Amino acid sequence: MTTREKDQAIALSALFQAAELVATLAKTGQVNQEQLTPLLDSVLILDAPNTCDIYGGEWEWSTQLQQGKQLCKKTLGNDRNSVDPDIIRYALSVLHLEAKLSKDKTMLSTVGTKLGNLVRQRDHFDSSTHANIIAAMSGLYQDTLSNLSFRIQVQGDSRFLQQGHIAEQVRAILLSGVRAAILWRQLGGRRWHFIFKRKALLHALETR
Template sequence: MSTKETEQTIALAAIFQAAELVAGLAKSGQIENRHLEPLVSSILMVNASKTVDIYGGEWDYQSNLSLGKNTVHKALSKDRASVNPETLRYALSLIHLESKLAKSPDMLKSIGSKISVIEQKKDMYDSVLHENMIAAISGMYQDTLSTLSFRIQVRGESRFLQQPHTANQVRAALMAGVRAAMLWRQLGGKRWHLIFKRKALINALK
């Protein structure tokens, strides 16, 4: 097992954790903040020296991405049927959306500028999950990624998705998922790896 494969599984776990949170918000309007916080923090982590640092550091990333790791393991193994089909759809859609973003340097530059502005505001609040922080990240998603030709269609209970805070959480999770998908690609991850490198990725997850 290579170090690169281990790093790839970290990014993959983050993608699937974002996808699982979007599915949960769409279905019930509720998620555990402990699963969302490391993803939101990762959006603002632009100069990490190591992949693990993006999600809390060597000793924290495994717990911070536990939901995503478990979901990926099921998706790549014989337990795939137990994974919410919407979660799988969102995960693949995040990877596809990031591939569109990679071809838009102007949008990448715009996102970088917006992240800098949001990061400067972080110290004003007691948590990256403060509603103003989530709203700012949601606005960034709306102004950028939601304008691309490919859009992720979130399906669920309209009574939850129409609530402003829930909608903002969904977009923040999607933004974090795209950030993870970018990391996955930068580490050499390919969509076909999810089919033909399943055994290697499962071993790396362990």
């Protein structure tokens, strides 16, 4: 296993954890805060010495992204049928959305500027999971990514999705998924790797 494959496994774990949280939130109106926090934290880490530091560090990322790591292993392995199809759909949709974003240099610049402003807001509220920060992340997503030609369709219980604070959480989590997808691409990750580098990725996911 190379360092790059390990880093790609971290990015994929974060992507699948975001996809799972969106699916659960849309259907139940509930979200696991321990799984949510490292994802939202990652959105506001704009400069890190290495990949694992974006998700808690060398000894913490595997625990913080445990749910996403397990889902990714099942999806790439022989247990794909046990994974909620919506989770796989959201993960692939986020990758597609990020690919659209990567080609829009003006929007990329806008996102970067808005993230810088968000970091300053987070420092004021001292938490990436504060309602005001989640609302700001949601607004960033609406102002930018929602205007691309491809939009992610979230399916769930309308009783929850029509609630403003839940819709904001969904968009904030999707933004964290895009953060992971950007990282995946920067590390050389491509869709075809899910087929032709599957064994190498699985090995990386099974190694701390």
